[in-house]
Ligand code: SPV
């Protein structure tokens with residue numbers, strides 16, 4: 001959805017686009033935008049309908065929504081410079097033509113300067129309404145709607161046309177006779193005057209729920225064009241008579257439809273509801289479904305693009321977090337400190353990581369913490385390792401997870417390639433899964449963390465690479481014969497991946513009661529229990545498939561095996 005810096009267009013090109021579109025299509029669909037973000041949405045939204053892709057052709061810089069977004073009533077209170085700022089935001093974040101709601105256009109000399117600014121910026125069209133300055137918005141019943149003298153208004157149009165220097169720019173006269181109560185005849189009388197003064201088209205406005213009066217105008221307008229011997233585009237704004245379809249408007253000769261305020265009104269409603277929900281619940285959790293995810297907003301405004309480019313040029317170092325606090329009855333020291341050919345497992349892990357350029361390593365220690373003598377790492381303590389298991393050990397390092405991290409069990413050895421491939425993989429949460437498991441499963445005499453996926457792993461998979469397969473279960477109780485992979489004890493979390501697990505962890509910590517997946521309680525949860533929760537909540541967990549390249553030290557027999565391999 002985001003608007004890319006490289007998709008932008010220059011003012012001359014943009015200004016011309018609306019005229020070209022009118023010539024090509026004869027019917028144009030315009031939507032309101034009131035700032036950069038609404039323009040990004042309006043510019044890029046697409047709706048696939050059967051074989052057709054529908055989108056908006058351009059924007060309406062509405063005075064109502066520009067004023068409302070700034071907290072003002074729509075009474076020509078927002079000055080020209082402030083309007084230009086909004087217009088600039090819309091131009092900056094889009095590549096489609098823009099129509100400006102010029103209100104009354106002010107006094108004629110003011111209007112001339114307004115035209116110059118708009119034309120310079122690459123605006124294609126301005127619509128001015130034949131009311132006295134300062135006007136009141138047309139949609140509110142009971143407001144004073146003073147119409148301008150038609151001759152004075154026609155002169156304003158003429159002066160505007162004389163200032164314009166390109167052939168692309170259009171000035172449309174908006175007739176308010178149906179709003180002010182002066183009727184259809186007055187509307188047509190004015191239309192003729194304005195067209196003869198040089199107007200590039202007519203907008204007819206109405207605040208009736210029934211489209212009848214604008215349709216009647218359209219019939220009279222066709223007669224007028226015959227009388228004049230030329231035809232200029234006809235514009236309408238169906239805010240109140242919103243049941244009319246685009247087909248019906250086309251049938252009646254309309255050339256431009258403007259959906260004049262819908263994005264602002266939609267945001268307004270959602271903001272009010274969200275604020276109420278937070279007050280009602282005294283927290284923001286319940287409001288989440290009303291909101292776009294932070295990441296989606298980041299994406300739409302181009303922040304992820306910036307991040308990607310930054311990372312392309314400066315590869316920032318990633319952290320590794322190794323929870324090593326637990327005790328195992330088979331070992332009388334922390335498993336990470338088990339000696340393999342007189343060097344602790346942890347020392348070997350750190351050497352492999354350093355060879356991959358990773359120096360920022362955090363170890364969570366608990367059981368016999370004084371045994372951890374390996375240098376060059378940051379230690380965090382989990383002194384309650386008996387009560388709170390590995391997942392909670394990991395979250396002792398919650399504030400170090402920051403921009404993303406690699407998670408590694410303290411009792412495994414792995415080769416550099418796995419880490420390098422993991423760093424090159426795409427995804428927010430990626431588990432390293434071994435597919436060699438299915439070939440040696442009959443020899444397994446211990447409890448493993450196994451994985452069931454949607455489709456079976458490919459028989460050809462003999463190398464390290466990322467695959468598109470969906471995990472649906474991970475845990476120790478999965479039937480050995482059914483499982484597709486073994487979890488290798490290594491996982492990657494991007495910045496967003498961290499946001500996901502932090503949110504879920506803290507929600508479960510506050511609210512979860514009873515068993516937590518395969519654990520008797522959330523306190524005793526393992527890492528894979530959390531992953532199962534992530535999957536169950538509908539978040540994507542990706543797979544980096546490996547074929548061997550790592551070993552675990554689960555029992556004494558594994559030590560002998562590892563020492564033979566080293
Ligand atoms: C606007 O969107 O500001 C308009 C259309 O001028 S209306 O609000 O219907 O007058």
Ligand code: MG
Nearest residue numbers: 062063064101
């Ligand atoms: Mg307006």
